[in-house]
């Protein structure tokens with residue numbers, strides 16, 4: 001994608017760097033996520049697998065839960081995600097957040113009260129896609145469906 005800003009390139013670089021901390025001995029698929037906050041600071045997360053496979057946590061969810069634990073859930077403005085198979089470093093296709101992570105991003109967006117954009121990248125290379133959450137998760141369930149604000 002053309003039109004990626006320096007700020008966005010930096011966020012993608014942070015997501016790619018976070019891939020190095022993936023705990024993914026079962027899938028051998030490393031994912032990194034990076035959140036940019038309103039003040040420009042960056043919070044990262046990596047996928048965190050478990051021998052009981054279904055308990056594994058995705059990188060985006062780890063990053064967003066970290067922001068929440070730091071009291072900064074409402075400050076997220078953009079998310080970058082990068083990932084690929086550890087054994088195939090040339091993997092060229094950007095990944096997009098899984099369905100569960102899209103719903104977790106929806107929670108962050110609703111708490112922030114402003115649109116969160118998502119940058120999707122491969123482990124390396126220039127191919128990047130930028131999405132709004134409404135594109136990745138149309139007709140989403142959220143606080144408004146519970147009769148709450150958001």
Ligand code: THU
Pocket residue numbers: 024027029030031046047048049056057058059060096097098101
């Ligand atoms: N994974 C993520 O971390 N984020 C996603 O959006 C998709 C999948 C992780 C989960 C698991 O550790 C590995 O990638 C393979 O599915």
